Amino acid sequence: MAGSRGRGRSQFSFSVDALGFGRGDCLPSSAHTPSPLYPPMQFRPVPLHTGEEVDYMLALKQELRASSKNLPFHIKAARTKTDVARYSDKYQNGETKNNCIEWSPDWSRMPKELCIKVRKPRKTGERNSIIIITNTLEKREEEQHSEEEEDEEKKKQNEEEPDADEDYDEEELEDTDYIMSYFDNGEDFGADSEDNMDEAVY
Amino acid sequence: MTTQEVRLCGLLLQEHFGNVVEKVGTHLIRSGVLTLRALAHETKLPLDLVKKSLCVLVQHGMCTFGAGRRGPAGPVEYRINCEHVFHMLRYPRYIYTAKSLYGDTGELIVEEILQRGHMTMSSTVKTVADRLTHNMPEGQSMDYSEVVSVFSQLVETHFLQRCPPLASAGSSSSGAVDTPLPVATQPTEPESHPDCYKLPYINLTGQGKRRRSSEDGEADQCCGDDDGIYWQVNFQRFHLHFRDQAIISAVSCKLDQSSSEIVRTMLRMSEVTTPAHAAFTQALSANEIFRALLSSYNIARPILDQYLSLLVDDPMEFVGKTGDSGGGMYVVNLHRALANLARATLESVVQERFGSRSARIFRLLLRKRHLEQKQVEDFAMIPAKEAKDMLYKLLSENLVQLQEIPKTPDYAPSRTFYLYTVNQLPTARLLLQHCYKTVGNLIERRLYETKENKRLLEKSQRIEAILASLQATGAEAAQLTEVEEMITVPERQQLESLRHHINKLDSSENQVDETIFLLKSYINSTQASL
Numbered sequence: 184m185a186g187s188r189g190r191g192r193s194q195f196s197f198s199v200d201a202l203g204f205g206r207g208d209c210l211p212s213s214a215h216t217p218s219p220l221y222p223p224m225q226f227r228p229v230p231l232h233t234g235e236e237v238d239y240m241l242a243l244k245q246e247l248r249a250s251s252k253n254l255p256f257h258i259k260a261a262r263t264k265t266d267v268a269r270y271s272d273k274y275q276n277g278e279t280k281n282n283c284i285e286w287s288p289d290w291s292r293m294p295k296e297l298c299i300k301v302r303k304p305r306k307t308g309e310r311n312s313i314i315i316i317t318n319t320l321e322k323r324e325e326e327q328h329s330e331e332e333e334d335e336e337k338k339k340q341n342e343e344e345p346d347a348d349e350d351y352d353e354e355e356l357e358d359t360d361y362i363m364s365y366f367d368n369g370e371d372f373g374a375d376s377e378d379n380m381d382e383a384v385y
Numbered sequence: 386m387t388t389q390e391v392r393l394c395g396l397l398l399q400e401h402f403g404n405v406v407e408k409v410g411t412h413l414i415r416s417g418v419l420t421l422r423a424l425a426h427e428t429k430l431p432l433d434l435v436k437k438s439l440c441v442l443v444q445h446g447m448c449t450f451g452a453g454r455r456g457p458a459g460p461v462e463y464r465i466n467c468e469h470v471f472h473m474l475r476y477p478r479y480i481y482t483a484k485s486l487y488g489d490t491g492e493l494i495v496e497e498i499l500q501r502g503h504m505t506m507s508s509t510v511k512t513v514a515d516r517l518t519h520n521m522p523e524g525q526s527m528d529y530s531e532v533v534s535v536f537s538q539l540v541e542t543h544f545l546q547r548c549p550p551l552a553s554a555g556s557s558s559s560g561a562v563d564t565p566l567p568v569a570t571q572p573t574e575p576e577s578h579p580d581c582y583k584l585p586y587i588n589l590t591g592q593g594k595r596r597r598s599s600e601d602g603e604a605d606q607c608c609g610d611d612d613g614i615y616w617q618v619n620f621q622r623f624h625l626h627f628r629d630q631a632i633i634s635a636v637s638c639k640l641d642q643s644s645s646e647i648v649r650t651m652l653r654m655s656e657v658t659t660p661a662h663a664a665f666t667q668a669l670s671a672n673e674i675f676r677a678l679l680s681s682y683n684i685a686r687p688i689l690d691q692y693l694s695l696l697v698d699d700p701m702e703f704v705g706k707t708g709d710s711g712g713g714m715y716v717v718n719l720h721r722a723l724a725n726l727a728r729a730t731l732e733s734v735v736q737e738r739f740g741s742r743s744a745r746i747f748r749l750l751l752r753k754r755h756l757e758q759k760q761v762e763d764f765a766m767i768p769a770k771e772a773k774d775m776l777y778k779l780l781s782e783n784l785v786q787l788q789e790i791p792k793t794p795d796y797a798p799s800r801t802f803y804l805y806t807v808n809q810l811p812t813a814r815l816l817l818q819h820c821y822k823t824v825g826n827l828i829e830r831r832l833y834e835t836k837e838n839k840r841l842l843e844k845s846q847r848i849e850a851i852l853a854s855l856q857a858t859g860a861e862a863a864q865l866t867e868v869e870e871m872i873t874v875p876e877r878q879q880l881e882s883l884r885h886h887i888n889k890l891d892s893s894e895n896q897v898d899e900t901i902f903l904l905k906s907y908i909n910s911t912q913a914s915l
Contacts, residue, residue: 244477257401260430281431
C-alpha cells in the first residue's frame, strides 16, 4: 500500500526531510561507466615508516627473494626439445630434468606416491676428469707393479685387463663414443720433418 | 578462499618457488582437496613436475595430506594451508625478531629453518656455524656449542618446535589415527605431542668450517644421531610476541614510557602461563609485579600503584583489576586490547582516505551504534549538506551500513526509520580483503617494473661481474673506469630510480603486512571466544 495520494501532483508519499535533500537541489550525476581504474585520490597518502628497523627488514626481504631463486626448491620446468635434438645437448650440464628432484627430502614424512628419483648434484666436468685421471694413473702404477711380480700367464691376463680398462677409461675421460687413442690431434705432425728436409711435406 | 587471497597466494608462491609450484598451488587452493592424479590431469602438467611441486609444498608445511574420501585404502588427498602461504610475507619480520632477541646466531638459525621448511638440529647447527665462520675474520671459527646453546634457548622459549609425527599418510601404521572419518584427517597439532619442545640428546662438537671456493657447493647431508627429529618455526609464538609488542607500543604512545614498562613486565611474567587464545592473562598481584620489575626502571611501590590504577581507568582498557588480594590483582585484557587496536586502525584508514570530518562521523557511529541522519549532523556538528555527502560516500564504500526499522509492516519509506551504523567485525574483514588486494597490487607492480627494465638490469649485473673479476685479478684503475663507463649516465639514473621504486614497493609490502597481522589477530580473537 503506497501512501495515500494527496491532492496535487507535488505531494509525495514520504516526507521530504527524511530524504536529506530539498526540491530543486541538483543530485549527483548517475554513473554511466564503471569507476575509473585509477581514481584520483582526495588526500595524499601518509609517507612510509623509516628507520633502521625498516631498512634492515627491507634488505632481508630482498636477500631472501634473491637467495630463494638459487635454492633447489625453486622448480623450473625442463626445456622441451623444440626442434632437432642437438649433439651439444649432451654436454650441457646442469640441465634440470623433470624426473629428478634436486634435494633429498625425508621420504618417511611424505606419501609414498610422491617418491621421485633424487639427483646427486654433478660435480663440474673438470673435477670429474681430474679424479678419473688420477685414478687411472694410480691403477696403472699398481698394474705395473703387479705385472713385474707375477708370471707370464698372469701377465697376459693383466695385460688384457689394463687394455680393457684403458679403453674404458679413455672413453670415460672424454665422455664420448669415440676411443680417444684413434684420434690424432696433430701433435706429432711437425716432429718427423726435422730429419728429412729434402722431401716435401704434404 | 576469496579471490584476493587466492591471487596473493599465487604471487607469493611464484616469487619463492617458481611458476610450476604456483600453478599447482593455485589450482589446489581453488579446488580444495585433490588427489595426485586429478591434480596432474587438471593442471595438464607432467606428473613428475606435480610430484616435485607437492614435495616442495609439503616440505614447507604449506600442503597437508591425508587419507581421502575413500578411507585409508584410497588415494591420498592433498590440501593447501593458505595461512601458511601468507606467512611467507612476514619472513623478514620473524628473522628480525630473532635477531633482536638472540643476536646474529638466532637470526641465522631462524632464517635457515624458514628457507628449508624443517630441518634436523644437527644440520641446522652445522650450516649456521659454517655461515658464521664465513663472515668472521681469518683464523677464527664458530664453535658448535655456542650455536647449540642459542638453539636450545629458542626451543625453551617455544620459538622453535618439533614437527608433529604423521598420523597416517597412506602408511601401514594406523594406530595413531583417532577418528575413522572419510575426509582427509587433520595432522596432529604440534603442541599435542608431549615431546614438542624436548631437545634430542646428541653430541655435537666441532667448529664451523670456512668454505673454500674450490670445495663442493652442496652442503653434505651426514646422518646425525637425531635423524627423524625435525624442527620447524612456531609461528604462533612469534605472533603472540608481535601482539605483545603492539600492545606495549600502544600503551607507550597513549600513556608514557613507565606504564609501558609495567605492561611489558606483566606480559613477560605471564608468557608461559597464558594459553595462546586466552582473552586475558593470568591474574598477577601488585606485589609480584613490583618484585619482577627491573630495577633500572626506578619505579617505587606507591608510584606503581598509581600507574596501575591509571591503566585500569584508561578507556582503552588494556589492564583490568580482578581482585584486591596481594595489593590488587591485575590482568592484561588481550582480546579487548586487540579490538581497540583494530578499531584505531579502522579510524585511521577512514581519516586518511576521506578526511578528518568523515573520520569524526565514523568514530561517532562506532561509539553510538545507530544514529539517524539528523542525529549524525547534530552530534558531529557538521552542516547538513556536507554530512549527507560524507555519509553517502562512506555508505558507497561499504564502511557504513544502513539499518531499516519499519513502523508499519509495509516498509513504507515515510514510516520507516533509517539508521546508520558501523559494525566493527565485518568492516575489519572488508579492510583485510583490501589489504590482501593491496599487497597483490604492490607485488604485481614490482614485477612489472622489473620486467620493463630487464635489459638494463642484466646489463648492470654483467658489468658488475666483469668489474668484480677484474678487481680480483688486480686490474688498473683505468681499466675499471673504462668498464664502469659502459653504463651511460642516463642509464645510471634510470637504474637508480628503478632501485628507489622497488625499495619503496618492498617497504610498502612490509608495512601493509603489519596491518594484515593486526586485523587478522583481531578477527581470530573474536572467533576464538565464540
